[in-house]
Amino acid sequence: MTIAQQDSTETQGTGLQKPLQGIRVVDLTRVLSGPFCSMLLGDMGAEVIKIEPPGQGDPVRAQGGIKDGLSWYFASFNRNKKSVELDLRDAGDKALLAELIRGADVLVENFRPGVMAKMGFGPKVLADLNPRLVSASVNGYGSTGPYIDRPAFDFITQAMSGFMSVNGRADQPPLRSGQPITDLVAGLYTAFGIVSALRARDLNGRGQHVESAMLNGILSFMAYLASEHLMTGALPERTGNDHPLVAPYGLFRASDGEVAVAPSNDIILRRFLRALDLEMLLEDPRFDTNPKRFARRDELNALIDARMATDSQASWIDRLNAAGVPSGKVQNLREALEDPQVQAQEMVIDLPHPGHGTVRMLGFPVKLSETPCEARLPAPRLGEHNDEILTPLRAALSARAGAGKT
Amino acid sequence: MTIAQQDSTETQGTGLQKPLQGIRVVDLTRVLSGPFCSMLLGDMGAEVIKIEPPGQGDPVRAQGGIKDGLSWYFASFNRNKKSVELDLRDAGDKALLAELIRGADVLVENFRPGVMAKMGFGPKVLADLNPRLVSASVNGYGSTGPYIDRPAFDFITQAMSGFMSVNGRADQPPLRSGQPITDLVAGLYTAFGIVSALRARDLNGRGQHVESAMLNGILSFMAYLASEHLMTGALPERTGNDHPLVAPYGLFRASDGEVAVAPSNDIILRRFLRALDLEMLLEDPRFDTNPKRFARRDELNALIDARMATDSQASWIDRLNAAGVPSGKVQNLREALEDPQVQAQEMVIDLPHPGHGTVRMLGFPVKLSETPCEARLPAPRLGEHNDEILTPLRAALSARAGAGKT
Numbered sequence: 001m002t003i004a005q006q007d008s009t010e011t012q013g014t015g016l017q018k019p020l021q022g023i024r025v026v027d028l029t030r031v032l033s034g035p036f037c038s039m040l041l042g043d044m045g046a047e048v049i050k051i052e053p054p055g056q057g058d059p060v061r062a063q064g065g066i067k068d069g070l071s072w073y074f075a076s077f078n079r080n081k082k083s084v085e086l087d088l089r090d091a092g093d094k095a096l097l098a099e100l101i102r103g104a105d106v107l108v109e110n111f112r113p114g115v116m117a118k119m120g121f122g123p124k125v126l127a128d129l130n131p132r133l134v135s136a137s138v139n140g141y142g143s144t145g146p147y148i149d150r151p152a153f154d155f156i157t158q159a160m161s162g163f164m165s166v167n168g169r170a171d172q173p174p175l176r177s178g179q180p181i182t183d184l185v186a187g188l189y190t191a192f193g194i195v196s197a198l199r200a201r202d203l204n205g206r207g208q209h210v211e212s213a214m215l216n217g218i219l220s221f222m223a224y225l226a227s228e229h230l231m232t233g234a235l236p237e238r239t240g241n242d243h244p245l246v247a248p249y250g251l252f253r254a255s256d257g258e259v260a261v262a263p264s265n266d267i268i269l270r271r272f273l274r275a276l277d278l279e280m281l282l283e284d285p286r287f288d289t290n291p292k293r294f295a296r297r298d299e300l301n302a303l304i305d306a307r308m309a310t311d312s313q314a315s316w317i318d319r320l321n322a323a324g325v326p327s328g329k330v331q332n333l334r335e336a337l338e339d340p341q342v343q344a345q346e347m348v349i350d351l352p353h354p355g356h357g358t359v360r361m362l363g364f365p366v367k368l369s370e371t372p373c374e375a376r377l378p379a380p381r382l383g384e385h386n387d388e389i390l391t392p393l394r395a396a397l398s399a400r401a402g403a404g405k406t
Numbered sequence: 407m408t409i410a411q412q413d414s415t416e417t418q419g420t421g422l423q424k425p426l427q428g429i430r431v432v433d434l435t436r437v438l439s440g441p442f443c444s445m446l447l448g449d450m451g452a453e454v455i456k457i458e459p460p461g462q463g464d465p466v467r468a469q470g471g472i473k474d475g476l477s478w479y480f481a482s483f484n485r486n487k488k489s490v491e492l493d494l495r496d497a498g499d500k501a502l503l504a505e506l507i508r509g510a511d512v513l514v515e516n517f518r519p520g521v522m523a524k525m526g527f528g529p530k531v532l533a534d535l536n537p538r539l540v541s542a543s544v545n546g547y548g549s550t551g552p553y554i555d556r557p558a559f560d561f562i563t564q565a566m567s568g569f570m571s572v573n574g575r576a577d578q579p580p581l582r583s584g585q586p587i588t589d590l591v592a593g594l595y596t597a598f599g600i601v602s603a604l605r606a607r608d609l610n611g612r613g614q615h616v617e618s619a620m621l622n623g624i625l626s627f628m629a630y631l632a633s634e635h636l637m638t639g640a641l642p643e644r645t646g647n648d649h650p651l652v653a654p655y656g657l658f659r660a661s662d663g664e665v666a667v668a669p670s671n672d673i674i675l676r677r678f679l680r681a682l683d684l685e686m687l688l689e690d691p692r693f694d695t696n697p698k699r700f701a702r703r704d705e706l707n708a709l710i711d712a713r714m715a716t717d718s719q720a721s722w723i724d725r726l727n728a729a730g731v732p733s734g735k736v737q738n739l740r741e742a743l744e745d746p747q748v749q750a751q752e753m754v755i756d757l758p759h760p761g762h763g764t765v766r767m768l769g770f771p772v773k774l775s776e777t778p779c780e781a782r783l784p785a786p787r788l789g790e791h792n793d794e795i796l797t798p799l800r801a802a803l804s805a806r807a808g809a810g811k812t
Contacts, residue, residue, distance in 0.1 A: 016606065016610040016612060017606060017609040017610040018606060018609075019602035019603060019605045019606040019609075020602070020605065021606075021609060022609075032629065032630075036629075040598070044602050059671070063630075064630055064633060064634055064637075065633075065634055065637045065638055067637050072633040072634070072636065072637040073630040073633045073634070075633070076630075076632070076633040077629075140732075141747050141751075142747070142750070142751045142773070144750050144751065145746065145747045145749075145750025145751055146746050146747055146750065147727075147746075147747040149727070149728075150727040150732070150733075150734075151674075151727065151730055151731065151732045152732055153668040153670055153732035154668070155647075155655075155656075155666060155668040155732075156666050156668055156732045156733060156734040157734070159666040159734050159735060159736040159737065160734045160735065160736075160737050160742060160745065161737070161742050162737055162738060162739040162741075162742035162743075163583075163585060164736050165736065165737065165738040165739060165742075166583075166584030166585065166739070167573065167581070167583050167584050167585075168581065169578075169581070172575075173647075173736075174736050175573070175574065175575070175581070175646060175647060176646075176647050177569075177572075177573050177583060178569075178572030178573050178631065178642065178644060178645070179569060179572065179573075179627045179628065179629065179631070180627075180629055180630070181587070181627060183629075184626075184627045184629060185591075185594075188591075188594055188595065188598065189594065189771050189772050190772070191598055192446070192594065192597055192598040192601065192772060193772035193773075193774060195598065195601045195602050195605060196425035196426070196450050196601050196772070196774070197425060197774055197777075198605060199425045199426065199601060199604060199605055199608070200422065200423060200424060200425040200427075200774070200776070200777050202605070202608055203423040203424075203425075203427060203428075204422040204423040204777075206422060206776060208774055208775045208776035208777065209773075209774070209775035209776075210772065210773070210774055210775075211772075211773040211775075212771055212772050212773065213751065213771075215747065215748065215751075216748075216751055216753050216769075216771040217771045219742060219743075219748065219753055219768065219771070220590075220753075220768050220771040221585045221586075221587060221590045222585060222739060222742075222768065223438065223442075223483075223585065223586055223589075223590060224438075224469075224470055224479040224482075224586070225584065225585070225739060226482070226739065226743070226767070226768050227470060227471075227478040227479045227481070227482040227767060228470055228471055228478070228479070229739045229740065229743070230478065230743070230754070230766040230767065231470075231471045231473055231478040231766075232471055233740075235738050235739055235740060236584065236739060238584060239584070240581060240582075241561075241579075241581060241582050249561075250561075260561060260562050260565040262559040262560070262561040262562055264559060265465070268557075321553075321555070321556040321557065324557055325557065326546075326556070326557045326558055326559035326561075326562045327556075327562060328556075328562040328563075328565050328566045329565060329566065330565040330566075330570050330571065330579075330580050331565065331566050331567070331568055331571065332568060332571040332641050333568040333571060333572070333628060333631060333632065333635050333641055333642060334635065334639075334641060335568075336566060336567050336568035336571075336625060336628075337568075337625075337632070337635070337636070339566065340551065340552050341547050341548070341551040341552055341553040341621065342621065342622075342625065343551075344548075344550050344551025344552065345547075345548045345550065345551055345619065345621075345622055347622050347625055347626075348636070359636075360636040360637075361632070361633060361636065362625065362626050362628065362632050363622075365595050365618055365619075365622040365623045365625070365626040366595050366596070366598060366599035366602070366616065366617075366618050367548070367599075367615075367616070367617040367618070368599060368602070368603055368606070368614055368615070368616055369614045369615035369616075369617075370606070370612060370614035370615075371603075371606050371610075371614065
């Protein structure tokens, strides 16, 4: 466990400027896909200003377990952000938002397509307010096509994308993932798109619109399953934990637990069987080609299981990895988070939240050697930064009104 | 289907500079996680130079279905790249690689930690060759910690991360995803990290090292499952297609097929039941709170299924979405790729590959309004760009040797 350091400056560590230092993000997102995106920007050094409905805030503030008055789900997706309350149906607050947008670099939202325009912030308005603005949408289906008005949800886009069709066992129906994967993939793609668009702006001086949809994102993860289907027309099968084409592969039984083994090519297969002292099977006419091994998979797996039973799970995992065979165990979430490798990678961090104790959360999946991601700010209290952010905006608005009169 | 246009310039469309225009990427990756990362960079306008073992190339050239002499799996992950053959065990070829690195902006590899150093390209050497270089590693477990020497594979990191522990049905064992999700998440995080590091370099003048590991990436997707566990210590359960806490939720039976419905909060639940003409259930003492609905889930689902059976799948999906209820169907990969929304989003593109016909592949999951991603180049033939890239490097090396002598 690492205690994340809090720091009011943006230049901790090496003192070098961070990737998104000086970038101000107006964050209209709520719940998961958008807040994940804006958190990634905050982790890279951006100033993220989270706009929330007055008195109420992001619905996630009230979701999941609450401890010392704080939702840890909210805390873990809203670090490195400031909170400002604005009522986006109120004309005065809309004027403040417009003023905020004038001086911002990025605006990110995860409304349904068209909602921004209805609120008076369509593409033309945004471009007029700030031609250098990178505006970004995370949404379900994109902003063109027949489904643009549909409300989206992770489970639905998992279903529609084909993800579920390849998740599950052959003898059972398609299955959703327990991870909210389509939200997160879309949020991550959007963050990548935003930083790319900022770099384009650095080159060409102009802002633009970035969009990533949950359905498109998870579809792009069909990878070789898609290329095979597009070539052959055949549909990929659900095969549970077995490889659709290769044997041996999967979970094998050591004396005290299962070991996952993935011998993905002939070289690694030979290492695996050699480590088991079963290399002679590769000369055995029953098993000397992959098609034969695949056809006699049960028989082959039984021979391997018999050998695996002679030693423990931990010992086999060490022995196989040392022999160059990818291997590990199925871990529950506690085991995963306590895994010494996960700890060494600082993937669990403790962040003090004044008034709410210390929140333990996931760390940073992107490691930068000179300008590392940092938890500079704990998740904000609702409206915590109203004064800091809104007072200068009000002054600027007054000055603008005064200038307009003279 | 969109026919992707080929274009030798980098400034198609609006003529604006692309996010990674002028960025030269030395790409030492092979197979999946790394090539996915470098493809994302190429799609954003970078010049990606794929270094391959002479005569042999990336193993994926020989994997998956081959049509007209081309692996479509290879083609779909290596668009927008050039191919150069270099033998990284040969001193002369290493000198050429060093020369290439001197003039490059990014180097990306997906070897095991330590392999680059063994080849003579450790961090110090890279920094000496080119202090502005952004070097990047996509790997299994990161480059610190007890598992750094382990070979990684998607299935193994799915197992270790807790992903499998929440994927599957309650009455059955943990399950892997059919998508190679940990490779792709790590590749995408690395691309995000690289563009971020380039932006940091734009600000502070210095390159740095970027790293993203498969285990860390998929772990970061545990999202609220992780925050709940870290708060309470309880382990998330596998619940198949049911929501762990909310009812109704999941798949319901229309007259001709199932409909996925995700009423994630009370407002959407009311819309759902109203659309079914079952709103009175919310006043029914058997079902007037979520805990009651959850406890009587089978009874409730039967009432809903009876109503759903009165109309077709397509009709319910339209009606529910129009009522603001996220809804869709479980599609296989063919249905997903032929879905009118997916087509409208141009998520399937056709790219001509001279000598190998036209390859159909997935499109671009990040949409940029002014500098859109493009398929400028089809996947290269092995060594197709040897002369273009190596001839100037040889001249520069000779000049350097000559300068050294005088």
